[in-house]
Structure formats: C-alpha cells, structure tokens
Amino acid sequence: MVSRIHRAHEEGVDAVIIYAGAWNHYSYGITDALAILEAPVVEVHMSNVHAREEFRHHSVFSHVVKGQICGFGVTSYRLGLLAADNLLKK
Numbered sequence: 001m002v003s004r005i006h007r008a009h010e011e012g013v014d015a016v017i018i019y020a021g022a023w024n025h026y027s028y029g030i031t032d033a034l035a036i037l038e039a040p041v042v043e044v045h046m047s048n049v050h051a052r053e054e055f056r057h058h059s060v061f062s063h064v065v066k067g068q069i070c071g072f073g074v075t076s077y078r079l080g081l082l083a084a085d086n087l088l089k090k
Contacts, residue, residue, distance in 0.1 A: 001023065001030055005037065009038075013039050015087065017080040018043055019077075024060065024061060025056060031060050040066045040087040041065045042080045042083045043065045043067070044080040045069070066087055
C-alpha cells in the first residue's frame with residue numbers, strides 16, 4: 001500500500017480515495033505516505049466504523065485526509081469519488 005501511495009505521488013495523481021481496512025487503525029507507515037501527497041485524500045469505509053467496536057472509531061489517517069465517508073456500503077466509494085471531484089473543483 002505504501003509503495004502504491006508513493007507511486008501516486010510520483011505520478012501526480014489528482015486525488016486519492018483510500019479504503020485501508022484495519023490498517024486505518026494502526027498503520028503509521030501508510031499515514032506517513034499519505035502525508036506526502038499534495039492531492040486530496042478521501043478515506044472510505046463500507047461499514048459505519050462508529051457503530052462498531054470502540055477501536056474502530058479512531059483513524060490514524062484522520063489528520064492527513066480531507067474527510068471520511070462510512071456506512072453506505074458500496075455507495076461509500078461513489079460518495080468518495082463525488083467528494084474528491086468536489087474538492088478538485090474548489
């Protein structure tokens with residue numbers, strides 16, 4: 001995942017939509033990789049992480065992403081794309 005994020009930085013991608021699963025709760029390596037991006041990053045989760053176990057309520061990515069979308073199943077990805085598009089139009 002870190003290598004792919006680094007490649008996104010090198011390629012100058014416009015935006016990143018990330019679903020990192022359990023890494024979201026403890027991967028500071030991914031957090032550091034996301035922090036180098038100049039493009040907006042939107043974090044998505046298919047389930048509502050805030051309605052699940054307590055440890056899932058915290059994202060180590062939260063301070064480096066523009067926002068988080070959760071709880072809408074597959075639609076979370078579409079909402080993430082919409083959010084990234086909106087950020088790019090600003």
